Amino acid sequence: MKKVNYIIVGSGLAGILFAEVLIRNNKSFIVIDDTSQQSSVVAGGLYNPVILKRFSEVWRAKEQLELALPVYKHLEDMLEVKLDYKIPVKRLFNSVEEQNNWFIASDKPTLTEFLSAKITTNDNEAIKADFGFGEVKHTGRIDTNMLITTFKKYLIGKGQFLNESFKYDALKEESNHIQYKNIEASNIIFAEGFGLKENPFFKHLPLNGTKGELITIHAPDLKIDYVLKSSVFLIPQGDDLYTVGATYEWTDKTNKTTQKGKDELLKKLKTFLKCEFQVVDQVAGIRPTVIDRRPLVGQHSKQKRMFVLNGLGTRGVMIAPYVAKKLFDFIEHNKVLDDEINITRF
Ligand SMILES: Cc1cc2nc3c(=O)[nH]c(=O)nc-3n(C[C@H](O)[C@H](O)[C@H](O)COP(=O)(O)OP(=O)(O)OC[C@H]3O[C@@H](n4cnc5c(N)ncnc54)[C@H](O)[C@@H]3O)c2cc1C
Numbered sequence: 154m155k156k157v158n159y160i161i162v163g164s165g166l167a168g169i170l171f172a173e174v175l176i177r178n179n180k181s182f183i184v185i186d187d188t189s190q191q192s193s194v195v196a197g198g199l200y201n202p203v204i205l206k207r208f209s210e211v212w213r214a215k216e217q218l219e220l221a222l223p224v225y226k227h228l229e230d231m232l233e234v235k236l237d238y239k240i241p242v243k244r245l246f247n248s249v250e251e252q253n254n255w256f257i258a259s260d261k262p263t264l265t266e267f268l269s270a271k272i273t274t275n276d277n278e279a280i281k282a283d284f285g286f287g288e289v290k291h292t293g294r295i296d297t298n299m300l301i302t303t304f305k306k307y308l309i310g311k312g313q314f315l316n317e318s319f320k321y322d323a324l325k326e327e328s329n330h331i332q333y334k335n336i337e338a339s340n341i342i343f344a345e346g347f348g349l350k351e352n353p354f355f356k357h358l359p360l361n362g363t364k365g366e367l368i369t370i371h372a373p374d375l376k377i378d379y380v381l382k383s384s385v386f387l388i389p390q391g392d393d394l395y396t397v398g399a400t401y402e403w404t405d406k407t408n409k410t411t412q413k414g415k416d417e418l419l420k421k422l423k424t425f426l427k428c429e430f431q432v433v434d435q436v437a438g439i440r441p442t443v444i445d446r447r448p449l450v451g452q453h454s455k456q457k458r459m460f461v462l463n464g465l466g467t468r469g470v471m472i473a474p475y476v477a478k479k480l481f482d483f484i485e486h487n488k489v490l491d492d493e494i495n496i497t498r499f
Contacts, residue, residue, distance in 0.1 A: 165193035366414030367398030
């Protein structure tokens with residue numbers, strides 16, 4: 154019999170960031186994952202405090218960023234890899250009206266810190282940007298694929314990872330612990346992303362899921378060192394490779410790439426990219442999106458040792474450290490969960 158404080162189901166951003174809190178607080182745990190979901194592995198990994206369609210602040214952006222960046226730094230030190238790439242995001246303007254809206258937004262108290270009031274002109278022949286760009290500050294990219302790969306290796310090395318599907322019917326809640334096969338734990342955290350739909354304890358929650366596809370292009374003549382946001386994002390990965398994405402699809406709930414997704418991305422890309430390029434890769438995943446666009450955090454109404462950490466939606470990089478901390482403080486320190494994120498709202 155193996156005794157631990159926690160079992161975590163899922164090693165995507167939600168599961169990993171919760172595990173990071175446990176490590177910092179000297180709690181023992183086991184992580185179980187079967188790689189059935191891909192969202193965190195394929196994610197663009199951007200963190201950006203501004204919604205660039207409407208020029209408005211992302212929900213609790215400042216608070217989340219201040220909490221998240223030191224956590225990723227801790228993970229970099231622990232895993233001895235680079236994860237956080239500070240890189241500016243430039244929003245391409247399509248009209249004078251968009252430039253004006255940007256100026257108005259950059260003057261708002263919640264946004265001045267994040268939006269540069271200056272418009273930069275384009276001097277890159279590979280890009281069509283007649284109205285220039287606006288720059289967002291305090292942005293960057295977390296290499297989520299690297300994070301997940303190295304974190305799993307770290308856990309395997311410590312005998313804390315099980316590469317298997319979680320069997321919900323093998324879980325028993327006793328009066329003073331949880332029993333799962335030969336593991337005895339004080340609590341269990343379900344962080345399965347869209348896999349939550351198979352979880353009999355929490356599948357009633359309104360997680361609708363939004364499929365996203367990305368392509369990688371090789372474009373030697375592009376030479377940009379910032380993230381470009383137009384109708385799609387263009388994210389530099391080094392070696393003349395760029396990630397282009399993403400699509401939003403609500404009916405197909407598979408992790409399979411499609412020709413339709415690729416065509417949509419290429420069509421949008423060609424509206425502003427003028428140089429030659431080749432598509433070298435394509436990936437897909439399901440974002441765990443929720444009807445009211447807020448995370449799903451909390452305790453099962455009857456089984457008091459069961460918890461959920463989900464609903465990171467389109468912004469897992471910024472939200473995961475924030476909700477992981479909230480859930481830990483709720484379980485270990487009896488801190489109240491905000492109504493906004495607590496599953497009791499459903
Ligand atoms: C194309 C795309 C681009 C994105 N770009 C960005 C971006 O630039 N910035 C950003 O912040 N966010 C981005 N996101 C969103 C981000 O990926 C998600 O918010 C986040 O990854 C969700 O993490 P999660 O851990 O909740 O879920 P997941 O990543 O889905 O992880 C869940 C894990 O649970 C495991 N699992 C599920 N069921 C079981 C089971 N029964 N047994 C064992 N294991 C199980 C799965 O295998 C998986 O590893 C993007 C998403 C997509 C799809």
